[in-house]
Amino acid sequence: MEKVKELIVYGEMNFSEISYTLGYSSPAHMSNQFRKITGMTPGDFKKLRKPLRNTIDKI
Numbered sequence: 001m002e003k004v005k006e007l008i009v010y011g012e013m014n015f016s017e018i019s020y021t022l023g024y025s026s027p028a029h030m031s032n033q034f035r036k037i038t039g040m041t042p043g044d045f046k047k048l049r050k051p052l053r054n055t056i057d058k059i
Contacts, residue, residue, distance in 0.1 A: 001033070001034060001038065003022060004018060004022060004030065004034060005045065007022075008042055008049070009046075009049050011046075015027050018030065019031075030042070
């Protein structure tokens with residue numbers, strides 16, 4: 001689950017890409033597992049994190 005969190009924070013892949021990259025059978029399965037372990041959905045977790053990178057227009 002830590003790898004899922006890491007990839008969400010990086011923001012380079014959507015939830016479908018993360019789930020298939022990490023070997024989950026579907027994004028829904030990953031989301032259910034994420035919720036069982038963390039108590040929140042991947043979307044809720046993403047909203048809590050500030051982007052690590054500035055967008056190109058802010059440089």
